[in-house]
Amino acid sequence: MFKKISVVFAFVMVLSLFLAACGQKNVDCTQEDVLCVGLVTDVGEVDDKSFNQSAWEGVQKAADELGAHVEYIETKDAKDYGTNIGLFAEKGYDVIVTVGFGLGDATREAAATHPDIDFIGVDQFQADTVANVAGLMFPEWKAGFQAGALAGMLTETKLLAGVYGTDLAPAVVAFAEGYEDGARYIDPAIEVITTYHPGGFASGFTDPEWGGATSKQAIEQGADVIFAAGGKTGNGGLIETANYPGVFCIGVDTDQWETVPEAHSCLVSSAMKLIVPGVFDLVKLSSEGAFPAGNYFGTVGLAPFHDFDSSISQEIKDKLAEIEAGLLDDTIKYEDFR
């Protein structure tokens, strides 16, 4: 009997080894002339159609254009952040990209023990400057503002809804605030309902069913533009909104037209963070020895309207262009609203 248990367990373990051992290549990263870039994801996968994926594409661009050797580790559990970063650090990687606000502390700890490695923390605000850490930040408030302005011009019920990942992530809150402010900039009478996933970092970004149910709850109360910002949670909200004719949805982070085809019937645009060029630029600067420590700001903007392009009036487009310019030259700024 014991033998049978052993056989079952041996099978399971061999299987898991098999799954884990994919894609190993031997490159000596300790050598001077080899540029090695490692990426550690937040809880989730590298092909999450969102944040992790964009950062990884930026790293891959470095592989193509700078000839870097690149690898990624997918974090399965928030308590493994430090361990996963350590795996790259011990192999002598030159640049380590950590994706997400949640990895901020682990990244700074690793940076202290490995002063010769450059760390790029996507979405990690640097309160004080550490010589080998650059926080790739995005003015999410501005991206959210543009989304809110668009939503404010599209809505007929004067009721908008935002369905977000956890409010523990400052970037998510900035999107939400921008969305509210942008809508009220168009028409102060517009009401915006804001909902954050209650699950924290553990499940806040990986719960499409919650995103879907919450969007439905909002639509049934009259909301007619849904801004869904929160990884897979948000994707669930986009897909749900597609069931309701006449209700628009707005995606986040990347152009979600490419990533969530199920939402084509409602997806009017996305509040994009241009993560790919941001990550690539930082890797490039590191390889040139000009690594900018502290906060490094990337750019944001609205994604193309795709199928909705013809149904959005020139008037709206002009207004959006005017707002974008205003955000750029700081005539519209956060302090005026909060």
Next chain:
Amino acid sequence: MESVWRFLKSKQGITIIGFLVLVILVVVFYSISPNQTQAVLNSMIRHSTPLILGALCGVMCERSGIINIGIEGHMLLGAFMGYMVNVWTGSLVLAVAASMLTGSLMGLLLAYMSIKLKLDQVIGGTVINILALGLTGYFYTVGLTTSGKIMTFPLGPLADIPLIGPVLFNNGFITYAAIVLVFVLHFFLYRTPWGLRTRAIGEHPEAADTLGINVIRMRYMNVLIGGAIAGLAGGFLTLESVGSFERAMTNGRGFIALAVMIFGNWSPIGAWGAALLFGFATAMQTQLQFMGIDIPHQFVGMLPYVLTIVVVAGLVGRTHPPAAEGKVFEKE
């Protein structure tokens, strides 16, 4: 007078009073803000569906003496296979069948490990959870699209009843199936020979065995059926509510289902009540944010869990787990 008072204090009495209070509250809220009330109740039904299906799986297994900690794994694999079959064939009927079949295969694995190999049942269930997470994570590829998901179909004139119609009679097939299953299983469990035998092998398998019940066969059968129901819960996520698969998308619903089962005292209707309570708390948590009310919404979300602890700790009422659950049955 005395007897009325005694009835009111009895278990049925409290249940009936509680039910009436709820109905009155709902009517009051409905007359104040119909849209909001309806949206919250709709959301409650939706949140409760995977929970009650998972809990029914738990009831089936634990009533026959097998602890099933792997409901989460059944759900996740069921969700995945249902989704994949929907992608491959475009047939929702086949997809639902696939998610149920996958769930029952996982049930078979659990039953094999705990009955034949006599492995600790909690470990067996954990193996299934880890296996499901690994398999779905590895085999899922991004960018697949399906031709559609299960749409809601209103049940004729029933759906026109104000409030009750849109909430109960305008759902998808799996939601209806879940509600029907609650009553069917309740009836079978308490009113048929099969139910009596199931409860017997969960309480005292040796005695049941002495009376000629094939304990091992019944346990296999019940865990298989339970697995299929949990698989259906997964199917609900990918085929009816979300319409797409994401890794780890069950997000602990299989574990919450266990709490629901315990809260409902291992009975299908009790579990349904508990699932509705959990669903309602989740919907209210969202609604409080909608209304911009400043009490931390986490407290509302926490409520059912606190209640579960209170119930399990025996402070209010008593729960009775099947006596023989988790114990290995050795035929004499």
